[in-house]
Amino acid sequence: MTSIRSRSVPIAIFALLTLLPTVAAAQREDREREPNDTRRDANRVSLGVVAGEISSNEDADYFKIALPEFGILYLDIEAEAAGSPLDAALEIYRSNNVRIAAMDNTDCSYDPELVFVSPEDGTFYIKVFAADGRGGEGFSYRLHLATASVGTEEVVEEDLMNDFISQADLWPIPSIIVGLIMSDDGFPDSDFFAFEGHKGQKVVFDIFAVRNEGMTGVDPSSLDGRLTLYQWQDGEDSVVLAENLSANKADPQIIHTFQEDGPLYLEVEDQWNETGTNHYYFLFVYELPQLHEVPESIFEDCV
Ligand SMILES: [Ca+2]
Ligand SMILES: [Ca+2]
Ligand SMILES: [Ca+2]
Ligand SMILES: [Ca+2]
CATH class of the missing domain: 2.60.120.380 (Jelly Rolls)
Known part of the structure; x- marks a missing residue:
């Protein structure tokens, strides 16, 4: 006790x-x-x-x-x-x-x-x-x-072995991850991350790349990011829950309320499949408050 x-x-x-x-x-x-x-x-x-x-x-x-x-x-x-x-x-x-x-x-x-x-x-x-x-x-x-508050100041580097959904590591909420969309073999790069949430938890997945332009002491990133959020179980096909390409060189962001307990999988990539040493990003993942009642009916027929 x-x-x-x-x-x-x-x-x-x-x-x-x-x-x-x-x-x-x-x-x-x-x-x-x-x-x-x-x-x-x-x-x-x-x-x-x-x-x-x-x-x-x-x-x-x-x-x-x-x-x-x-x-x-x-x-x-x-x-x-x-x-x-x-x-x-x-x-x-x-x-x-x-x-x-x-x-x-x-x-x-x-x-x-x-x-x-x-x-x-x-x-x-x-x-x-x-x-x-x-x-x-x-x-x-x-x-x-x-x-809102991110709730952490610790910035952790991506694990480079994350090109496929099956390679995604489990990350806590909140997390701040720094990553790079880059490949040596000429193929596009994808970075996959898994986040363990609980039912009803509202979470923001927020990329900082082009937005760094104008921030003091940081070179702007050339990444024109795309975010995709998946539900996935080993041995099954993945289901897309949300995606965001961002418009006009704005960074993508997904706000998602977990409909059940368990991990969801996030993919970060460049929407033009470009890669390079200047294609870096910060990924902020943190919880948001629920500001108003959301009627159940809105989520009918909705993954
Ligand atoms: Ca990767
Ligand atoms: Ca008006
Ligand atoms: Ca008005
Ligand atoms: Ca609208």
């Missing part, structure tokens, strides 16, 4: 830290203030919830938020999950108007969610719009904003 008791204190503190973003999100709810169709008219927001509506086909809603360098911002749109007909999409811009992140759909939902790490201390712009160009009365959404 003594050993369980002595362990329970740090676990309780850890649980509290993990819950903090959710608590902060629940305390504050704002409503968008039109006009906010351009960056210049962006509504200033903070962590919490902003309720809005894409009220016409032409409507776009801009918000702005101040972030510290390397601050993690987790954005989660609740629209389809709440019965709205809106097919929402999210884009993030730096103050110099360069787009640094974009997301349309996640897993089996039209609702986007994304995580990004601010490359500098400053103001960032969030654009919410209809991916299919359809808006109107009732095309409502709630934008949840929270912070």
Whole structure:
């Protein structure tokens, strides 16, 4: 009993830290203030919830938020999950108007969610719009904003024997892995990793490669990455659960909620099958808070 008791204190503190973003999100709810169709008219927001509506086909809603360098911002749109007909999409811009992140759909939902790490201390712009160009009365959404923490600072190198799913090593959640897409024989390179999750755990798999451009002291990577998440058992075919190629030289990212206990397999590759000594990446794998209820029905007929 003594050993369980002595362990329970740090676990309780850890649980509290993990819950903090959710608590902060629940305390504050704002409503968008039109006009906010351009960056210049962006509504200033903070962590919490902003309720809005894409009220016409032409409507776009801009918000702005101040972030510290390397601050993690987790954005989660609740629209389809709440019965709205809106097919929402999210884009993030730096103050110099360069787009640094974009997301349309996640897993089996039209609702986007994304995580990004601010490359500098400053103001960032969030654009919410209809991916299919359809808006109107009732095309409502709630934008949840929270912070997250990776939970480790240890960076571990890939095991180079990882070219096939059967060679994947089991890695913990959280992990920060540094890897290289490179081969000596002219063939494309793939890197496979296995992660043991538990049912209901929401995990982000996030590549940092081209995003390193502009970060101080780091050469940009030439990797135009592709991520694929598989379910697999030895002796069986693998099933694709999620994939992300990223658009326009943005790094790929997958946010996935484990539907059952057990390992899932992640493949990292270059989407043009290019390799080289400058095709390096950092892979961040960590847990996210659950910011709102997700109806079971959304995941019907969905792996
Ligand atoms: Ca609006
Ligand atoms: Ca607007
Ligand atoms: Ca969408
Ligand atoms: Ca490899």
